[in-house]
Amino acid sequence: MDRRRAAEHELCWHGITATLALMAVGLLLAWVSGGQAALIVPGAVAALSVLFGSIALALGVARFRTPFAMPQWALFFPLAILCALRAGGVEVRWGDVFAWTSSVALAALAAVHVYWGLGGAWPGDARHEKVEIVVGLPKGSPFPSAGPCLVVAFLLASSAALVLAQRYGRDASPALLRLGAWAVALALGARGVGGLLEARLRPTTRALPYHRMNRLVYSPLSLALAATVVGAVLG
Incomplete structure (x- = not known):
């Protein structure tokens, strides 16, 4: 059971790593190609960033009673803001x-x-x-x-x-x-x-x-x- 749980944790860990890598590649390709992709992809990345940041903030408060226990939100929320601005057509x-x-x-x-x-x-x-x-x-x-x-x-x-x-x-x-x-x-x-x-x-x-x-x-x-x-x- 412990091995299965460890494998599940490893799957989640590498899955998040792959998602972050795809977000970075997607932003790079959207920046190079321009057009609609330059608006749609940042919007999707902004949504994922809000989701990840909210989960980290909620877990920190619920499990450890402090938002600083899992401070990843401090990176995801600014990323979400920047991507949302780009998706809205604001030049950054x-x-x-x-x-x-x-x-x-x-x-x-x-x-x-x-x-x-x-x-x-x-x-x-x-x-x-x-x-x-x-x-x-x-x-x-x-x-x-x-x-x-x-x-x-x-x-x-x-x-x-x-x-x-x-x-x-x-x-x-x-x-x-x-x-x-x-x-x-x-x-x-x-x-x-x-x-x-x-x-x-x-x-x-x-x-x-x-x-x-x-x-x-x-x-x-x-x-x-x-x-x-x-x-x-x-x-």
Whole structure:
């Protein structure tokens, strides 16, 4: 029975992977061919993205009582918006895509920090406390209090607003807004590079789940966000 269940899970996993690949290929072919396909395919992808995002959000809230337990919706919903705009005939430029992608991601991270500041336990589980996963301190160490969490949330939310402002509010101090967006990209890039080297400065983190998360999630995400902010500035 366990083998059958594992096989069923694997089928679902690879089925979703194949669906995502088809969505990407479909968007690429629709963009190349143009015509009606350039409107129909993005509409279908938008519908699938809303469906996937809604399932992830519902499962996170129903099973774990927090929307951040399955944060895939943070990627699917922006994709749905962009595809819906394209299906509606609205021309979307790469700079707009980068600006909205980075801003939504930064706003989502700000919400996560607010959640932690209010005492949320995720991503802690039965094996590890969140301080071992998020901060890189041993079990039993105090997690940052509400004050620092809310300060980081404010900085992330301000960065999200700044990226959009430099893109769409250039009538008000465009040079200053552009400089601020470059500062956001630089800070995110520094976090990404520093995270990859952090184990040398804090070797004690190697024994904690933070080390793996830092290499596979935190640092790559920071570098990816830095790249999208640069794309928003230059696009």
